[in-house]
Structures are given as structure tokens and as C-alpha cells.
Amino acid sequence: MGSHGQINRVPYYNGVKLIGEGKTWTTPDGKTVPMKKIRWAAQCRFRDHDGRTRKVEAWGSSGAEAERRLRDDLTIRKRTSSDTITGDTRLEVLADYWLRTKIDPSGLAVNTRQRYRYTTEQYVVPGLGGLLLRECTVSRLEAWVAGEVEKHAANARISLTCLKGMLDVAVREDALTANPARSVTPVPATTSEEVRALAVPDVIALRTALATDEKATAIDLHDLVDVMLATGCRPGEALALRWDEVDLTRHVVYLTGTVVREKGVGLFRQDTTKGKKPRGHLVPEFAVRMLERRAAEASPGALNLVFPSERDGLREVTTVDRQWRTFRERHPEWTWITPKTFRKSVGTAVERGADIEAAAAQLGHSHSAVTAKHYVARPAVGPDHRTILERFGG
Known part of the structure; x- marks a missing residue:
């Protein structure tokens, strides 16, 4: 079921099947018909979901067009007949x-x-x-x-x-x-690269470079990076941030969605984050000052976005990725950094200052194992346990 036979292309004129080949076609009584007046039918036999075989056809101004339409129809018909799955289903x-x-x-x-x-x-x-x-x-x-x-x-x-x-x-x-x-033997996970994060002096230097780069400030790249550094959010979550999710009085930013592009739909704001749960973050003073400045300068558009596009719509994550690569070309000392580096830097800083559970909560992870494996850089020198180990010296 759901299969078809050979597809044949048949030329017609005024409902009469023509005779000939190539570009020469005549009616059964010998009258030549111009190509532009011919209508073509693509025909075949199809076995429906009820087991019965039926003749199906589609029409077009050329044989190729008729066959394309027939194949499209067959795809739909095949789907309709495929909802019964058996051992003989492909x-x-x-x-x-x-x-x-x-x-x-x-x-x-x-x-x-x-x-x-x-x-x-x-x-x-x-x-x-x-x-x-x-x-x-x-x-x-x-x-x-x-x-x-x-x-x-x-x-x-x-x-x-x-x-x-x-x-x-x-x-x-x-x-x-x-x-x-x-x-089937499970496919082993690829070995993760060592997590690399920005140290505090590096962050300060990078923020200075962004703030003094006219092209970066013109596209709000410096402010966007500040939000990611202040929360540990993903780029799509920062681009989806709306002013009614920013509480400047309490210094809280709520992450409730992300920006995605779906085939056949286009770019839109998905009202859930990757972790499915909204997150509220108390943000540091440098981010509060930036948001206060933007709030004073902004004229909220229809979407009420903190980081709208030039036309007051949503910005693409891929556009920000491209803008970041362009910034790195102007500042090759930051070549190794990607937008994900900021999230890793936040995870590493919180883990160093608090613990791995705090870092996981900051990044919105359900389990700290993911945080430890992918978002926290290993220290070059381990913890100082010399006092404990000195006992071995007698």
C-alpha cells in the first residue's frame, strides 16, 4: 500500500488524446496541434490504504509540469495511506x-x-x-x-x-x-575540549575594547555582552529580553524566552528558555547602570525589546555571531572568544566564588554535572591543602 506504478505523460487537445512524439503532435484525424495549445496529463496507478488500486492523474502545460504535480499529489496521498504501519512499511x-x-x-x-x-x-x-x-x-x-x-x-x-x-x-x-x-551499540560522546573561560582582568580589558570600538557600540554589542556577563544567559535569551522583564528598582532581570528561527515560520520569540523554566537574576551594578542608560535612551517599540534590531524587530542570533566575528577581526587578541565563552566565564566565576551548585543555578542547569563538565574551567593549580598534607611529614 502507498506505492504507485510507472508514470506516463500523455498530451491532449480539447479532451482528445494526441498522437506523435517530440514536438510534433496530431489529432487522430491528422490535424497538427501547436505545442502551446497542448495540455499534458501525468498518469499512473496507485494502491490506496484500502488495498484498492486506482488511476490518478495531474495536469500541466508541459509533460514535466504535469509529472511534478502528480508526484506532489502522490506524496500527499502516500502520507494519507501510510498511517497504518506494518512490517512491510518502508x-x-x-x-x-x-x-x-x-x-x-x-x-x-x-x-x-x-x-x-x-x-x-x-x-x-x-x-x-x-x-x-x-x-x-x-x-x-x-x-x-x-x-x-x-x-x-x-x-x-x-x-x-x-x-x-x-x-x-x-x-x-x-x-x-x-x-x-x-x-545497537551506543555512539560514544566525543571528548569535550577543555573549558576555557575569561579571567577577571581579561573581562575588564575586553569590556574596555568593546566600549571604545565605535562599530561595536553602534550595534549595541558592548551592552549585549554586559547582559550575558551579568546573568550567564545565552545570546538568544538576551535578544529576547523585554523591558517589562527588567526590574531596575530591585536590580532583577527575568529571562523568560529566546529568539529562534523555524523553517516555514520565520524568526520569532519563543516564550520559553532552553531549560523550559523562566529565571530571575539579581544583576551587578555595572549591568544596572547600563540598563538604566538604555531605558533612558530607549523608545520602546511594539515588541518592547531591550536589544531590538534597526527596524525595531527581533535580532538574529546568527547576526550577532557574525558581528562578533567582525569585532574579533579588528581585535585579533580576542580571536578565541565566542559568545558561549561569556556563559562559561560566568559559570567559572560563580563556581570559584561560591560552589558548583551555585554555578548550575546561575546558568539554569538542572544538574551540576553538566555545569562542571562544560561550563567551568579547571584551575591551573589545585586547592591549597598543604596544612592537611603536612601531617604526612611527621
Whole structure:
């Protein structure tokens, strides 16, 4: 079910099927018909979800156009007939069903949903889509995943996650008795690079460089960096900050959303952060002074943003990334720093001044292990325990 036969292109004139080839076509009585007056039909037979085979067709001003329209119609028709999953369903059909019914309407973050769709369509379907579900054995999946690991381990890891998700659906639909992807050897996490953060003197020097760079100040880059240094927020969260989430009296900034771009939707403010929970941060005096200055100078637009674009709309995270790279080109001493470095610097500073739990809370992490592994730089010299160890000296 959900498959079609050979597609044929057929020329017609006034409802009459023409005879000929190439650019020469005539009616059955021998009358030549100009190409511009011909209407084309693309036709084939399709097996519907009820098991019956039917003739389907689409029309166009050329054979190619008619076939394109027919293939589009077949895609829609195939989806309609694919909602019954069996062992003879192809993996590509299951993948489409999983994305449409499980991922798209889910409560996952926009970027997560887009990553699952991209990975499924660009890697899983081209690599395994032609297999029937009953052909998706552990050994076949194991071999494919191993091959993907050699190309790009991170893509292989997400691909395996997608396979597990879609084949779980096949199990629930009784198309499979067990999920073979769950027996595939897990893809090991890539070794994390050593966390590198800015020390206090470096932060002071960098803020001075930003404040004295006319091009950086013209695009508010210095103020944007100050918000990230004062809260540990992500760039998208800083760009989503609104004035009604800034309490200058209490010196509190509330992070309640982030800026994302979704295919087919465009750029918008997602009213949840990556961690799904809003966070309120008491901010230091340097950030309060900056926000007070901006509040005095600002004329809030329709979106009430603290860092609006030139047209008073949302700013792209990718635009800020590009602006930061341009700043680094003018100041090569900061080449190693990315916007994520500010978040790592905040995590490291709070861990040094308080503890790892405080750093995790500052960054909005549910577990401090993530903070320790990815956001806190290791000290060059360990803690001073000489008094304790001196006992060994007798």
C-alpha cells in the first residue's frame, strides 16, 4: 500500500488524446496541434490504504509540469495511506509518520524538532529509508551507524536517537515485536575540549575594547555582552529580553524566552528558555547602570525589546555571531572568544566564588554535572591543602 506504478505523460487537445512524439503532435484525424495549445496529463496507478488500486492523474502545460504535480499529489496521498504501519512499511514512510505525528506536535524546543527533522531527512532516510521494517535488523542498523560514526560521530548519535524514536512507534503499532535500534551499540560522546573561560582582568580589558570600538557600540554589542556577563544567559535569551522583564528598582532581570528561527515560520520569540523554566537574576551594578542608560535612551517599540534590531524587530542570533566575528577581526587578541565563552566565564566565576551548585543555578542547569563538565574551567593549580598534607611529614 502507498506505492504507485510507472508514470506516463500523455498530451491532449480539447479532451482528445494526441498522437506523435517530440514536438510534433496530431489529432487522430491528422490535424497538427501547436505545442502551446497542448495540455499534458501525468498518469499512473496507485494502491490506496484500502488495498484498492486506482488511476490518478495531474495536469500541466508541459509533460514535466504535469509529472511534478502528480508526484506532489502522490506524496500527499502516500502520507494519507501510510498511517497504518506494518512490517512491510518502508522506513522512509515510518520516518515521515513519526515526524508528522510525534515530533512536529510535541512540546520539544523548536531547534530540537528542527534538528530531528533535518537529521532524519538528510541522513536516516537516504541511508536506510528503502528498508522494510521487518528488514531493519540489529546487524543492518549496527553496520550503518558504525559507518556514520566514521564520517561524523555527532550526526551518527542524533541519527540513532531518531531511529530509536521512530522504531518505538513501529513497536507500538505492532509492526515489530522489539525495537532493534535499542540494541545497537551506543555512539560514544566525543571528548569535550577543555573549558576555557575569561579571567577577571581579561573581562575588564575586553569590556574596555568593546566600549571604545565605535562599530561595536553602534550595534549595541558592548551592552549585549554586559547582559550575558551579568546573568550567564545565552545570546538568544538576551535578544529576547523585554523591558517589562527588567526590574531596575530591585536590580532583577527575568529571562523568560529566546529568539529562534523555524523553517516555514520565520524568526520569532519563543516564550520559553532552553531549560523550559523562566529565571530571575539579581544583576551587578555595572549591568544596572547600563540598563538604566538604555531605558533612558530607549523608545520602546511594539515588541518592547531591550536589544531590538534597526527596524525595531527581533535580532538574529546568527547576526550577532557574525558581528562578533567582525569585532574579533579588528581585535585579533580576542580571536578565541565566542559568545558561549561569556556563559562559561560566568559559570567559572560563580563556581570559584561560591560552589558548583551555585554555578548550575546561575546558568539554569538542572544538574551540576553538566555545569562542571562544560561550563567551568579547571584551575591551573589545585586547592591549597598543604596544612592537611603536612601531617604526612611527621
